[in-house]
Amino acid sequence: MGFNEPKKKYSKRIQNLRRMILISVAAACLIPTCFCVILAIRFDRLKTAYDQNLADLEWYRGRFGDEITLLSQDSEDVEDSGDVQNEASPVTEEFEADYSNVYVSGAQNPEDIEGTRYVYLTFDDGPSSSTGEILDILEEYNVKATFFVCGKPDTKYTDIYKRIVDDGHTLGMHSYSHKYSELYASLDSFKEDFKKLRIFLYQTTGVWSEFYRFPGGSSNDVSKVKMSELVEYLDQQEVTFFDWNVSAGDDKAGATSDTVYANIVNNIPKFKHCVVLMHDATDKKYTVEALPEIIEAIQAMDDTVIVPITEDTLPVQHIKK
Numbered sequence: 001m002g003f004n005e006p007k008k009k010y011s012k013r014i015q016n017l018r019r020m021i022l023i024s025v026a027a028a029c030l031i032p033t034c035f036c037v038i039l040a041i042r043f044d045r046l047k048t049a050y051d052q053n054l055a056d057l058e059w060y061r062g063r064f065g066d067e068i069t070l071l072s073q074d075s076e077d078v079e080d081s082g083d084v085q086n087e088a089s090p091v092t093e094e095f096e097a098d099y100s101n102v103y104v105s106g107a108q109n110p111e112d113i114e115g116t117r118y119v120y121l122t123f124d125d126g127p128s129s130s131t132g133e134i135l136d137i138l139e140e141y142n143v144k145a146t147f148f149v150c151g152k153p154d155t156k157y158t159d160i161y162k163r164i165v166d167d168g169h170t171l172g173m174h175s176y177s178h179k180y181s182e183l184y185a186s187l188d189s190f191k192e193d194f195k196k197l198r199i200f201l202y203q204t205t206g207v208w209s210e211f212y213r214f215p216g217g218s219s220n221d222v223s224k225v226k227m228s229e230l231v232e233y234l235d236q237q238e239v240t241f242f243d244w245n246v247s248a249g250d251d252k253a254g255a256t257s258d259t260v261y262a263n264i265v266n267n268i269p270k271f272k273h274c275v276v277l278m279h280d281a282t283d284k285k286y287t288v289e290a291l292p293e294i295i296e297a298i299q300a301m302d303d304t305v306i307v308p309i310t311e312d313t314l315p316v317q318h319i320k321k
Contacts, residue, residue, distance in 0.1 A: 104243070104245045104316060104317070104318055104319075105315070105316065105317045105319055115272075115303065116303050116304070116305055117268070117271070117272050117273075117274065117301065117303055117304040117305070118272070118273055118274065118304075118305060118307055118313075119268060119274045119276060119298050119305065119306045119307070120145075120146060120273075120274065120275045120276060120306075120307060120308065120309050120313065121143070121145040121146070121276050121278065121295075121306060122146045122147070122148060122172075122213070122242070122244065122275060122276060122277060122278065122309070123145060123146070123147050123148065123278050123279065123280040124148045124174050124213060124277065124278070124279050124280065125148075125149075125150060125174065125178065125279050125280055125281050126147055126149050126150070126160075126280030127147075127149060127152060127160040127161060127164075127280065128280055128281050128282045129282045130280055130281060130282055130284070130285065130287075130288050131147075131160050131164075131280055132160065132163075133288050134280060134288060134291065135160075135163055135164070135167055135169075137288070137291050137292055137295070138167070138169070138295075139167060140292075141292070141295045141299070143295055143306045144167075144168050144169055144170070144306070144307060144308040145169050145170070145306075145308055146169065146170040146172055146211070146242075146308050146309040147164050147170070147171060147172060147280065148172040148173065148174035148211070148212075148213040148242075149161065149164070149171065149172070149173070149174055149201070150174050150175060150176060150177070150178050150197070151175075151176035151177065151196065151197045151200050151201075153200065158204060161201065161204045161205050162204065162205055164205075165205045165206075165207055168308070169308055170211065170308040170309045170310065171201060171205060171207050171209050171211075172209060172211035172212060172213060172242070172309065173197050173198060173201070173209050173212045173213070173239075174212075174213050174215060175193055175194070175197060175214075175215050176193045176194075176196045176197035176200065177193055178215050180215060180220075180222045180223075183215065184220075184222055184223035184224055184225060185224055185225075186224065186225060187225050187230070187233065190225065190230055190233070191233060194212075194233075194234075194237070198237075209239075210238065210239055210240065210311065211239065211240055211241075211242060211309055212234055212239050212240070212241045212242070213241065213242055213243070214227070214230070214241060214243075217243050217244075217318055218231065218241060218243055218317060218318050218319075219243070219318035219319075240311075240315055241315070241317065242275055242309060242313075242315055242316060242317070243275070243316055243317050243318040244275045244276065244277035244316060245271055245273075245274060245275055245316050246263075246264055246267045246268055246270075246271070246274050246275065246276045246277065247263060247276075248260045248263050248264050248276065248277060248278045248279070248287060248290075249263045250278055250279050250284050250286065250287045251279055251284075255284075255286060256286050257286040257287075257289040257290040258290075260278075260286055260287055260290040260294075261290045261293055261294055261297075264276055264278075264290075264294050265294060265297045265298070268298060268301070268304075269301070273313075273314050273316060275309075275316040278291075
């Protein structure tokens with residue numbers, strides 16, 4: 001018995017050692033296998049995403065030819081040359097708009113429709129150095145808005161475009177150049193500008209925008225092309241255009257945060273569907289200053305909500321009588 005006892009202990013140690021060796025070998029085989037499986041899954045997902053993006057790109061190439069490639073080259077040229085667009089606002093040719101002969105569709109009075117009043121806060125001309133402040137305010141009040149943006153390929157705006165989308169706001173189009181003399185020179189020039197902006201926004205944010213606001217509104221008297229032709233073209237692209245029925249007046253001489261507040265808050269009660277026009281530009285700080293009080297005043301109104309423009313929104317459009 002005394003001799004067999006050490007032998008049993010020795011045999012047990014051998015068994016334990018074998019067990020540890022087997023476990024180590026199994027682990028050495030299993031861990032790399034798990035890594036391979038994980039890598040294979042990730043590779044498959046990346047390949048699927050790549051194939052989808054490639055398919056999308058080919059579809060856009062088939063629809064727009066080589067314009068996507070040309071746009072990418074143009075963007076790189078701008079960055080390399082250091083040619084930065086005016087930060088304050090797009091190059092704009094001012095004109096005096098006469099709305100006395102304009103009917104605003106989608107702008108029913110309270111007695112015409114019962115129920116909730118919908119207010120759509122919209123910002124034109126961005127992005128700018130003010131956009132971040134605007135987004136911060138909207139986030140603070142848990143409000144979603146709509147940004148009708150222009151084309152600004154400077155990389156300092158890339159994250160701003162993306163944040164507009166990531167924060168849940170609606171991304172609309174407001175022309176690439178905002179130069180009336182070029183944009184409205186002909187139907188072809190309008191098409192070229194439109195496609196350039198739409199593709200640029202897709203490349204930057206992944207959003208294929210479906211909403212448009214004409215610089216100067218659809219009732220402008222600047223366009224050398226009949227606006228009905230431009231509207232028809234947008235219809236063909238499955239794009240809805242939006243004008244406004246409440247204006248902040250922040251693009252007028254002498255505007256202040258008080259006048260911006262009054263122009264919006266005093267006119268919203270007139271309508272059940274309120275598309276509010278404001279501007280996102282560095283030289284319009286009074287709009288940013290007035291925004292918190294504007295939101296608070298709207299939220300205090302009975303049966304009133306602030307929402308972003310969607311495909312279900314009733315368009316407010318200027319129509320010449």
